[in-house]
Amino acid sequence: MIGVPQQPRRETFLHRRDPRAKILLVTGALVAVLSEPVGVLRPFAAYYLLVAGLLLLARTPPGFLGRRLAAVAPLVLTAAALILLAGGGSGETALSLLLRAFAAVALLTVLVSTEEIGEILWGMGALGMPRLFTTQSAFMLRFAHLLGQEATRTERARRSRTPGRLRAGRIRTLGQQAALVFLRGWKRSQVVHQAMLARGFTGSFPMPARRRMAPADLGLILAGLGAFAAVRIFWPS
Numbered sequence: 001m002i003g004v005p006q007q008p009r010r011e012t013f014l015h016r017r018d019p020r021a022k023i024l025l026v027t028g029a030l031v032a033v034l035s036e037p038v039g040v041l042r043p044f045a046a047y048y049l050l051v052a053g054l055l056l057l058a059r060t061p062p063g064f065l066g067r068r069l070a071a072v073a074p075l076v077l078t079a080a081a082l083i084l085l086a087g088g089g090s091g092e093t094a095l096s097l098l099l100r101a102f103a104a105v106a107l108l109t110v111l112v113s114t115e116e117i118g119e120i121l122w123g124m125g126a127l128g129m130p131r132l133f134t135t136q137s138a139f140m141l142r143f144a145h146l147l148g149q150e151a152t153r154t155e156r157a158r159r160s161r162t163p164g165r166l167r168a169g170r171i172r173t174l175g176q177q178a179a180l181v182f183l184r185g186w187k188r189s190q191v192v193h194q195a196m197l198a199r200g201f202t203g204s205f206p207m208p209a210r211r212r213m214a215p216a217d218l219g220l221i222l223a224g225l226g227a228f229a230a231v232r233i234f235w236p237s
Helices: 019-034 043-058 062-086 091-114 117-126 131-161 170-198 215-234
Strands: none
Touching: 019 043, 019 091, 019 117, 019 215, 043 091, 043 215, 062 091, 091 117, 117 131, 131 170
């Protein structure tokens, strides 16, 4: 749908489930995890067991999860350090921030590793998300991919003309390179826009016919949400 590279397709129980079921499961799990009182740690042992079960059920590659955890780790660790240094919270407060942040990333990884982006956007629209949001998200992801392609081409061209490390004028060269990526991306966006208008684009992508969820999809929602809700309600703080 939007031309963003996907993970290799793995046929597991979670992969075969309706995207709406997985969206509801992950959303409910996020609500349970993120609504835990600040400084509470004990329930996270159960949360992480449930998250690990989902990751194993989805056969999520460790590297796929690790890259996403590593991407958010600097920001989360900085926030936790600021809590401690500013004296606005205890070690339990900082640790609970780390635990809920990494649990949230792992839950979202379950979703994106078992479903294509286009199907996730379809599921969000089918669940009532405004079309403006899903359409803008599709464009954002598509053009982020295009900018990545342009940055790769520009870097390859720069390396072919200036082999080795940049020793003089590095900031100026990198600034010019970034400007070139922006200009090329702007030009490609105009070409894509004209092509879409020529094909009759009216401002929103066509939505596939609504399909019914299978009993297994409903079972996944009930079992998954029930497990996370039980931890949130009954697990002692």
